Amino acid sequence: MQEGFTIAILGATGAVGTRMLAQLAQSTIPIKAVKLLASPRSAGKQVTFRGHVLTVAATTADAFTDVDLVLASAGSAVSKQFLPLAVARGAVCVDNTSAFRMVPTVPLVVPEVNEEALRQHHGLIANPNCSTIQMMVALNPIRQAVGLKQIIVSTYQAASGAGQSGLNEFYQEAKDYLAEQPMTATIFPTKGAQQHYPLAFNLLPQIDVLEDDLYSHEEWKMIHETKKIMLGAMNASEIKVTATCVRVPVPFSHGESIWIDTGDPNATVSQLRQALAAAPGVVLQDEPQQQLYPQPLNATGTRATYVGRIRPDLENPGAFNLWVVADNLLKGAAWNTVQIAECLVADGLVHALAE
Numbered sequence: 001m002q003e004g005f006t007i008a009i010l011g012a013t014g015a016v017g018t019r020m021l022a023q024l025a026q027s028t029i030p031i032k033a034v035k036l037l038a039s040p041r042s043a044g045k046q047v048t049f050r051g052h053v054l055t056v057a058a059t060t061a062d063a064f065t066d067v068d069l070v071l072a073s074a075g076s077a078v079s080k081q082f083l084p085l086a087v088a089r090g091a092v093c094v095d096n097t098s099a100f101r102m103v104p105t106v107p108l109v110v111p112e113v114n115e116e117a118l119r120q121h122h123g124l125i126a127n128p129n130c131s132t133i134q135m136m137v138a139l140n141p142i143r144q145a146v147g148l149k150q151i152i153v154s155t156y157q158a159a160s161g162a163g164q165s166g167l168n169e170f171y172q173e174a175k176d177y178l179a180e181q182p183m184t185a186t187i188f189p190t191k192g193a194q195q196h197y198p199l200a201f202n203l204l205p206q207i208d209v210l211e212d213d214l215y216s217h218e219e220w221k222m223i224h225e226t227k228k229i230m231l232g233a234m235n236a237s238e239i240k241v242t243a244t245c246v247r248v249p250v251p252f253s254h255g256e257s258i259w260i261d262t263g264d265p266n267a268t269v270s271q272l273r274q275a276l277a278a279a280p281g282v283v284l285q286d287e288p289q290q291q292l293y294p295q296p297l298n299a300t301g302t303r304a305t306y307v308g309r310i311r312p313d314l315e316n317p318g319a320f321n322l323w324v325v326a327d328n329l330l331k332g333a334a335w336n337t338v339q340i341a342e343c344l345v346a347d348g349l350v351h352a353l354a355e
Ligand code: A2P
Pocket: 010, 011, 012, 013, 014, 015, 016, 017, 037, 038, 039, 040, 041, 042, 043, 059, 073, 074, 075, 078, 162, 163, 164, 165
């Protein structure tokens, strides 16, 4: 039998799960077997992995027996139901949902920023929200080079962040609109909302539910996940963060307009560019003379986080504006999850392979 790890993908048929499998196919992780798990609706479906045909199974607690690593993206409720059972059976789980992100003992990890947090894991590791991940990859090198005191971010988030069904609804709306037919909205701005609005040819300033404090839950995630990743605690105050999250009619890759105060009145654009050019996971695309700047169409299908339009705030020394784009399904989800799994294996944090 081939030596390696047995890896389960929970939510294997979804927008993120299918990409987790594709990322895993390119991974350096030694793999003995891959188990594909989804809802009973998908049981029996066949998928090819490295030339082998795999069959999707319905998710049960017993499906996690003898599994070393679980990569999960089947929604929070499914993660809450099954991941503790998988951990109890000895698996290490990397969860792409928000189910455990704010549990203090669960590391929330962007490998370029806080890989060392993995050493504290107790079987569960959380993958941050897609829009938080790309912001962390772009801002951590700036924080290290010149400092970071405040962040004001506005997001331009792609339809695929709402999963395959959201993407399908967006495409159907676009077809209907162009055929001069009425658009039918059942998913956006968020499943379970009282009102639904079309996304095609529109902008929706609501992602996830609107909370009593007037922020959307997506905005809440960006604020508190940033603090947990950069400062170690969800309510830490050394960096101030505020966010406005907007769903835009783009299928893949999120854009973010970010204003930062570095706290260093002498900081320069060239310092920021230098730090970003050398940073892991970042591609600097900042040549105004050539009209070179990050765009969703170019980022889609790649693992990198693209940064451009870096410019000083003309009235606030030490403050800057920048524009950041990344594939929300890859760096924002599937790749970050597989990258965490690669770190766990490389750092000996899964368990030793059996002889
Ligand atoms: P299925 O395709 O069988 O519904 P997306 O984020 O694109 O909407 O994908 C969600 C993923 O989560 C899919 O793989 C989906 O499987 C899976 N899923 C949904 N509900 C469950 C469930 N109750 N148990 C296991 N997997 C689920």
